[in-house]
Amino acid sequence: MKYRKYLRIVSATIIIICSGLGNAWANDKGSCEKLYQARQYERAFPVCSKDARRGGIEAQFKLGAMYSLGQGVKEDASEAAKWYRKAAEQGDDDAQFLLGLQYYKGIGIKKNYTEAIKWLRKAAIQGNTDAQAIIGDVYLKAAEQGDALGQFLLGLDYYKGQGVKQDYAEAIRWLRKSATQGNTDAQFIVGNMYQKGTGVKPNQVEAVKWFRKVAEQGDADAQFVMGWSYELGSGTIKSGTAAADWYYKAGLNYLKAGNRDKALTSAGRIKKLGNIPNAFLADKLLAQVYGGSVAKQVSPKHKKKKATSIVSGTGWLVAGGYVVTNNHVVAGRKNIVLLRRDGVEIPATIIATDTANDLALLKPDNNKSLPRALPLANRPARVGEHVFTIGYPHPDMMGKEAKLTDGIINARTGLGNDPRVYQISVPLQGGNSGGPLLNMKGEVVGVAASKMSAVKVFKWTGDLPQNVNYAVKVGYVRVLLSSVDTNANVRELPSRKDSLAELANRIEGSVLMIIAE
Secondary structure (H helix, E strand, C coil): CCHHHHHHHHHHHHHHHHHCCCHHHHHHCHHHHHHHHCCCHHHHHHHHHHHHHCCCHHHHHHHHHHHHHCCCCCCCHHHHHHHHHHHHHCCCHHHHHHHHHHHHHCCCCCCCHHHHHHHHHHHHHCCCHHHHHHHHHHHHHHHHCCCHHHHHHHHHHHHHCCCCCCCHHHHHHHHHHHHHCCCHHHHHHHHHHHHHCCCCCCCHHHHHHHHHHHHCCCCHHHHHHHHHHHHHCCCCCCCHHHHHHHHHHHHHHHHHCCCHHHHHHHHHHHHHCCCCCCCHHHHHHHHHHHHHHCCCCCCHHHHHHHHCCCEEEEEEEECCCEEEECHHHHCCCCCEEEECCCCCEEEEEEEEEEHHHCEEEEEECCHHHCCCEECECCCCCCCCCEEEEEECCCHHHHCCCCEEEEEEEEECCCHHHCCCEEEECCCCCCCCCCCEEECCCCCEEEEEEEECCHHHHHHHHCCCCCCCEEEEECHHHHHHHCCCCCCCCCCECCCCCCCHHHHHHHHHHHEEEEEEC
16 A cells, blocks of 8 residues: 555544544534534635634644645645644644654655654654554664664664563664664663673673763763773773763763762762872862852841742552651641642642651542552561652652652661661652652552751761661551541552552552642
């Protein structure tokens, strides 16, 4: 079947499906929609054109289809692409799919595999089954034609076993082609594969070659690896001076990205290099870290403003209809909103607090809007047990999608042998506060509470704590729950051992972002 005919059939199919969504709501969609559904294309065309120019997504999509299919207007693939693009840019997955197809074969626009992949991926991510069905073939075709993005994505599929059988040899074949063309993501993975001997014979010199390419473009992780390589003489000469230079560059870029802990780690690596000519770079980097954190003297007016600012944290539903979080997230806040994964906002009020253990219970205004509750573990967590948390760290910078981090239980007690908390290796950031700490059966064993300040410990001891964090034990949640009425009818998720990916998929919807003002 010729591609142009295929595109016409797909376009027509989508339009028929969209039209078939029902005359029941046609009256609410305006005259463009009604005329199009009635197949009065010549009358629909000027009306849809007017609506499309005003930014109407449906009208833009239908105008693209009319040009694509020659409905009420002379067939014009170039004009079709123009209007599909407008609808695609506003998030319409069918328009994204059809625009991607036109780029894939060069219908009405110049053939461009990178653009084709871009739009087809957007549609596929939104669940467009047509895009999902052909995306693998597009990767392969684009890769074979020398497109760097196609080569990278095909290699990544083989590397992760996504849609194809995992094959490291095939992965590095395609990733190396993409890396040679300058794709920095591919270069980093290729460097990592040579370093670890994944799908290829270990070759530290080759690994450094690829890491250097990425590092020279300002990637902090690659710069840190370069520092480590020069420090150990792995794949390159052993040079403390060169190592310090790379660690310093990495630290500055970590700092720009807001990752102060990794910047401090970089400074610590420089200090451990000993007596080298550029050892002063450690202090210079620390000055940058502290300079960014030591506030100037502020007026009482400024302090008052800070106290009333909006803060965010994480909470989770417990059987009984309450949401658990840290007290420091909501203390002193009058307006509290729970934000579900789908964007629905639920107002809530503080119903009980335990300031000694930094816990709070929130009562949502509407129990019918709540997701399912998380089960509480009936036994204490053990040292070495695999645990994880889901939360919303720095949503203003890192985005509002829930983030998962995992680690182990390092100790049954916290700082100064505090028996109320676990020491954990699970990475925590601002915004994780109040999130559930879960075992591999999906049961809550603790509440993410705090992390040891790397800045303070470095000041006190000259040493850097490596991912030392704390979680309040779930037993204290049970005590707080005993002080309130827990008769609300809220279903609880099952407790079942599963893979981390399956547990995350099951639990994510029950973890809420908390916005407090």
